[in-house]
Amino acid sequence: MFRKPPEAPDAVLVEVEGRPVRVPPGASAAAAALIAGLASTRTSPVTGEPRAPYCMMGVCFECLLVIDDEPSQQGCMVTVRPGMRIRRQEGAREL
Template sequence: MFRRLEPPQKPVQFTIDGEPATANEGDTVAAALLAQGVERFRTTPVTGAPRLPHCMIGNCFDCLVQIDGVPNCQACLVIAKQGMAVTHQDGPGDMELV
């Protein structure tokens, strides 16, 4: 679906669902996941339908993922960091306040 036009200049290593992945320094998590070929970021609470980013500016919440154990993170607004652990989110995620 998406692919990089050039290889990452300054690669950042992280994981998605426990699998190694690479982002370019400055990429958002959403951009990095799309470049890795990830086909779902979350599932809807009612039907379980897979969702991918829609707006890429933080308005739609279709890109919610869990980052380093924190649920409901908007992947389009978070910059990928070295060693970050990203997992897809099923349903509404953990709504418990920390």
């Protein structure tokens, strides 16, 4: 859906679903998931449907991700750091 961004010299190396992905500095974790080409980024804990980022500005909560083992993070509100591990959020987080 989005064109692969040109490789920046200061690209940040993160891990999305276990795969290394280089993303532009300043990208959010949700943007990294989109660049990695994930078809969806979570499943709804209510309906089980696949969902993906919708608003990218902290409103819709569709981009909930597991970031560095911390579940239910708003992916669009977290800026990538080198080595960040980003995973899909399957249903509700475990308590």
